[in-house]
Amino acid sequence: MKVNPAQLTELLTAFVPARHPVLVTGSPGIGKSDIVDQVAKATGHDLLISHPVVEDPTDSKGLPFPSSDGAGAKHLPFGDLERAVNSTQPLIWFLDDLGQASPAVQAAKMQLLLARRVGDHALPDHVTFVAATNRRTDNAGVSGILDPVISRFATVVELEPTIEDWTAWAVRSNVPPELIAFLRFRPDLLSVKKTSRDIENAPSPRTWGFVARTMPVVPKSLELISYAGSVGEGAATELMGFLGIYRQLPSPDAILLSPDTAPIPETPAALYAVATALAAYATDANFDRVVTYTERMIAAGCREFAALLVRDAVRRTPDIQNSHAFIRAQGGEIGKIIRGE
Template identity: 80%
Template sequence: MKVTPAQLTELLSLYVPKRLPVLITGRPGIGKSDIVEQTAHATDHELLISHPVVEDPTDSKGLPFPSPDGTTAKFLPFGDLERAMTARRPLIWFLDDLGQASPAVQAAKMQLLLARRVGEHVLPPQVTFLAATNRRTDNAGVSGILDPVISRFATVVELEPTIDDWTQWAVRGNIPPALIAFLRFRPDLLSVQKTSRDIENAPSPRSWGFVAKTMDVVPKHLEHISYAGSVGEGAATELVAFLQIFRELPNPDAILLAPDTAMIPTTPSALYAIAAALAARANENNFDRVVRYTERLIGEGHREFAALLVRDAVQRSPQIQNSYAFIGAQGGEIGKIIRGE
């Protein structure tokens, strides 16, 4: 069953407090681990991340230790198993890349997942299992997961990234407005299934994150090379072309100085760019000017872009909602946008 990041986040917020294990599948780099980390923070759980692909079956069973008289032996937990066994606070035990682990390692997890014990050692009740894996078709070294292991999860879902969820995250994370505008213009490039086995990257939320981190430091003459190494040559070519449009538009500060007369673009790419750039500049002190320009956008039939501008501005700077301009706009078209009407 495919789920969006927002749906997965809500689902985990319900399953984790009930101690129900969840298996998350999906392409590499789409945010599975990030969502688990956010869930741990939101539900006040500690987070223990294990990588079964580099484990041995004894990691899930413990090491045999003889009694003083040498007649018996007990399996003593160590490493991640010991930390889980001694947990005092709510803990999410996250098994990352489970599908890349050997069948022997996967089999060793079965008793932990269902019986919540290994031999005489019982997991404390405050431990919850979550796991993630790529799919067989993702060229990630996944041979599959044993059916008895799959059946031990309360639910199995496939994460599918969406541009709406990504942009909400990007706005909150102060991702460069130019990149937000570009991916809104070309949402099909947010996550692309890699079809070759060549040693190159493909567009994904993770790889676009690397682009975001380098946009402020890479000079123009190296942009195409840098971005192609992160997201592939095709996506990088389109991004560089979009950046040329973005840079030739009126400066957002100039628009805020003259919101009643500043140019309003006509092409979708330029409108995405202006909306993202103005949202990044908006604050309590200048929101009255943003409102005036936004009203002009609505008047010229660009309501969709006006909605993006206002929503991004509020998400990036929530204190805008306390401004007189924001409160005063509630009765007009901008108020309808804010209320989602």
């Protein structure tokens, strides 16, 4: 069953405290690990990340060690197993890239997943398993997961990224507005399946994240090279074309200086750019000017872009909702946008 990031977050938030293990599948770089980390923080759990692909079966069983009387041997836990067995706080044990692990390592996980113990060592009740894996078709070295291992999970879901969830994250994370605007304009480039086995990147939420982090520092002369190395040449070329439009538009400062007369773009690409950029500049102090320009956008038939502007501004700066301009705007067209009417 396919889920979007918001649905996966809600599912894990319900299942983790109830100690129900979940297996998440999906293509590389779409945020599986990040969502698990967010859920751990939201539910007050510590997070233990294991990578079974580099493990040996003994990592899940413990090392055999002769008993003091010489009558036999016991398995002593070490590493991640020792940390989980001895944990005293609620813990998510996250098995990342489980599908890349050898069958022997996967088999060693079965006893932990179902019986929650290995030898004489039982896991505390506050430990919950979450696992993630890419799919066989993702060129990620996944050979599959043993059916008995799959059946140990309470549910198996496939994560699919959406531009809405990515945008909400990007606004909260102060991703450059020009990148948010571009991916809104070209949402099909948020995640693209890699078909080549060449050593190159493909567009994904993870690789767009690299673009976001390098945008403030990459020299203008090296932008195409840098972005192509992050998301591939095709996506990078389209981004550069969009940035050419973005950089020729009126700046947010210029719009806020003259919100009554500042030009309103006519093309979708330019409208996405202006709406996203202006939202990034909005504050409770200047929101009266933002309202003036937004009302002009609505009057010009650009209601969808006005809605993006207002919603982004509130997401980025929640205090705007306490401003006099925001409260006054509730009685007009902007209020209808806020209420989803």
